[in-house]
Amino acid sequence: MKIMVVESPNKVKSLSAILGDDWKVMASSGHIRDLPKKELGISLPGFELHYELMPGLDGKPHTSGKARVDRIRLHLSDAEMVYLATDPDREGEAIAWHLKDALGLRESDYQRVTFGSIEPAAVSDALRKVRKIDMDSVYAQEGRRALDRLVGYLVSPVLSDMAGMNLSAGRVQSVALRLIVDRERAIRAFRVTNHFGAVVVFDGGAWSAKWDTSPFVSEDEPYVMDEPLAARAAGCKAFRVETADVKHSKENPPSPFDTALLLQAASVKLKMGAAETMKAAQALFEGPPGAEHGVITYHRTDSVNFSEESLAEIRAYAQAAGLPVADKPRKWKESEDAQAGHQAIRPTDLAVEEAGETEAQRSLYRLIRERAIASQLAEAQYCNTVVRLVGVSEGTEFTFVAKGRVMTAAGWRTLTRIDAADEGDGKDDETGAVPALPVGSGKQADSGEISKLKTAAPARYTEASLVKKLKADGIGRPATYSAIINTIQQRNYVALEKRAYVPTPIGEMLVDGLVKAGFGFVELGFTRDMEARLDLIAKGQAQYRDVVSAAHAQLQQELIGVTLNTDLKPAHSCPNCNAPLRRLQRPGKATIWFCTGEATCKTFMDDENGKPVARKSYPCPKCSTPLRRFKRKKGPGYGWVCPSTSGCETFLDDHNGKPLALHACPKCSRPLRRYPKKNADGKLTGLHGWFCTGGDECKTHMEDVNGKPVEIRTAPCPKCDRLMHRRMGQYGWYWGCSGYRDGCKTMMADEGGKPVPKRSGSGSGKPRTGQGRGGGGAKSGSTRSKPK
Known part of the structure; x- marks a missing residue:
């Protein structure tokens, strides 16, 4: 075997x-x-x-x-x-x-x-x-893990001290985050410039020409700001054809998918995120459970070329399908760091037109299949016409340019109209089906109008454009693109707005801290060079220890520089030991600050508007020692205990983050204890009651109103003469008979502290469903949870 x-x-x-x-x-x-x-x-x-x-x-x-x-x-x-x-x-x-x-x-x-x-x-x-x-590849992978680990473990604590909150530095993720932050700040700094252009229309709107403003602008003033000048240009009617160029062009199909292009295309055309795309691609590669084979080739690749066998198969299939095939197999230039032996992503069987168990898988498969076939089809061919026309208005000469393109052979566009990975809107500078006019001939415009234009701010990064930028700058590799993007999202460093990335305040704080501290790994050049060094390890041209030790030595020097830089102080220091304070924000719990110094310093502080303030102190009502709040080991919520070693042992319950005052039993004067009520199923109702700690000697129970014990009122039951008890339920006060165990189910509404008959259709006094006969009181059949 x-x-x-x-x-x-x-x-x-x-x-x-x-x-x-x-x-x-x-x-x-x-x-x-x-x-x-x-x-x-x-x-x-x-x-x-x-x-x-x-x-x-x-x-x-x-x-x-x-x-x-x-x-x-x-x-x-x-x-x-x-x-x-x-x-x-x-x-x-x-x-x-x-x-x-x-x-x-x-x-x-x-x-x-x-x-x-x-x-x-x-x-x-x-x-x-x-x-x-291949141990060289193993060492390259270990080099990546070691470098990521060193940055994460050595830099994150320093960065967190500077910011006063837990931040995590990533060797590659931080660079991607910086790209997003820098782009957002460029957008904020951008100032719109309003300017003018002009367009004239010919032949009943069949085509138009745009004003060439270059003679009227300069390097210092690149836009036409003079609206009357634009109005004069738009007023031109009689034109002379200065030049008319007709050229034929060809457009090659886009390359097959590597990982980066697949992520871009899935984002642009299918609106799928990187994680969803890679999950769907993994399922397609493995094939459905029980299938004899997967339906696509390996999807983590930086190659945009197919093997010779695959090329022959694709071309034969396209030819049999009646598609226009290129004269010879197409190949694309690979990046220098592309891993040898890999090929672009393609279907394993082109005859399979539909594959995948989910709509996401099926859509992705169609995209991959279409791209693979299109890559081996003939060029799309065009006839391009560019006409320059000169007109005169009020003694000033104005030049207009008309550009037209007509497809003469569809080629690869027979199969797909656009490059799915391109985020462009499909528009270009064409101005209609422009005719090839004789040079020197005259042409009369139908009309003209001013174009009110304005400059546009840089676009935010989308997932597609971010992956494209990372690949272009050599940041990350096919297996890491999805992880890079997921990490900065999961850590709340960026947010998605209209499918574009916007840095959060925490994300900007992280980048500012890294840049201010002068860490080299946050620079594009450093990260690009490090990726190249890891590639050299994989090729056997560099040693793991040499690459990692050099990066570590630089990181150590940068960390020393941070400690010596008096401008890089912790955001907040412990008032007792001067160590950095760290902010801790827990879901559903109060935000606190804690000392990161020696274990002997157990300083904790409260948060007020994002800054540490002295904790509120509550003195023990018996000995005046400050009480300590703790999380109950059994049961929900918190309690307060006196930490005095003098034997005080005072225990107080918690209400909205404050200790409840001591309350004495009205019968025996022993302390009362507050407890959470449960329904018949043992689930918490959200209500509370009070019981006497006197045990079997005193079985006093009281209701709870805003954290205070209230005596349970009684009245005779109108049906069985037993006592009715006034209870607090989900919908307010109500009255229930204490003889319910013997079959008396009498319930009455409460009015002014007295039992009254329930009004028809009224929810007054209605007990919580499943809460038990008496609204959760200990004597009315509910289960109570006694704190220890």
Whole structure:
């Protein structure tokens, strides 16, 4: 038996069907090991990474890294060979190495195999090209992890101290965030300039010409601000044709999809986010459960070219479909850092027109298929006409330009009208079907009008334009684009407004802190250079330790510079030990400030308008020692306790963040205790009551009104003469008979503290559904929760 280990469980059935009964296909379910969560996990100065098996998800032991490794190990004794078939990228290479190491495989025990698509031909071809793990790629991936870890763990605390709140610096995410912040500030600084142009119309509106303002502007004054001048230009009627150029042009189809282009196209055309796109692409790559193969090739790629076999297949399919095929196979120039061996994203079977289990998957598949076929079609051909016309108005000569383009052969546009990854609106500077007028001939305009124009601010980054910018600047790689964008969104550093990114105040604060402190990794050039260095590691042209140690040394110098810079002080310092204070905002809880200094300094402060203020102190009513508020271990809410060591042991309940005053039992003078009421199902009702702490000696119970005990009033029941009790329910006060256990279900409304018959249709006194007979009082059948 042979064992093949893949990353995703969704691939198991497809590969099992392809490989046959002599194989056992198993899944690692992604990463099995990771760096520790609560410590750096890197040894200095050697920069060795310390991995640990991943814990189970949500307390499920069977999902842990150890459990997943153990399941694979159970079958090793029966295996003649183990094939590590994790994904064909650096991250997949690293996962293969972790599996080899965790399983204790020797070099003779395993083979590394990769395939760009899950289909019989691709799998068979991959098994003919087995190899060993590419440690250079593993080191490159480890270099990325080490650098990300160093920045996150060493810079984030300094940045948080400067800001006074928890902020997280990311080696690449911070650069993407800075792009968004810088763009937003350019938009804010932008000032609209109103200016003028002119347009004249010919041949009943069939075409028009625009005023060429270049003779009337300069470098210092680039726009026409003179409206009367524009009016004179628009007033031109008689024109002389100065030039008329007719040229033929060709337009090549857009390249196939790499990861960045796929993310852009899905965002622009399908309105899908990066995470949703990659999830759908992953499902298409793996294929539906039980399928014999996936429906697209590997989707994490920086290549825009196909293999020779794929090119031949696409061209043959297009030709059979009657589409105009290019004279020879099309290839595009690759970026210098594109990973060798990968190809662009394409369907595994072009004959399959529809694929995917969800609408998102189906839409994405159609986009990929259309793009792959279009890439090998003929050029679209055009006849372009540019005419320059000169007119005179009030003695001034004005030149107008008309541009026209007519498609003479659709070519690739037979299949798709536009480049789906282009965010343009499809408009250009064309002015209609412009005729090729004889030079020197005259032409009369139908009409003319002033164009009131204004300059436009830079556009905010959309997901598509941000990915395009990251790729153009060499920031990140195919496997990281989605994670970069998701991280800055999840940490609330940016928000989406009309599908465009806007930095939040926290995001701007983070960028300002990094720039002010002078950290190099937030600069585009530094990050681009670091990505190039990681590529050199993968190519075996640089050493992991040299690259990481140099980056660490620079980071250390920058951190020292921060400590020496007197202008970079913590936003707020502890009044007791002078260490930085940190703001902690918890969902549903009061915002507080805490000291980040030594463990012996346990200073906490309240928040007031985003600044720390001294905590409000409440003295113990017995010994005057300041009370301490605590979270109940059992039951909901908080309580207050006297921390005095003199044996005071005063306990007070909490109401809206303040200790409730001591209340004595009206019968025995012992302290009363407030408790939350529960309904018959044991669920909290949101109401409270009071009970005497005298135990069995005194069973006094009282109602609660605004945190104070109120005596339970009684009156005789008009049906059974037992006592009726006045209770506080969900809808206010009501009266209920204490003999309900013996069958008396009498309930009455409350009016002025006295029982009155319930009015028809009135909700007065209506008890909470399921609350029990008496509105939650301890003596009326509800369950009470006594605090300890």
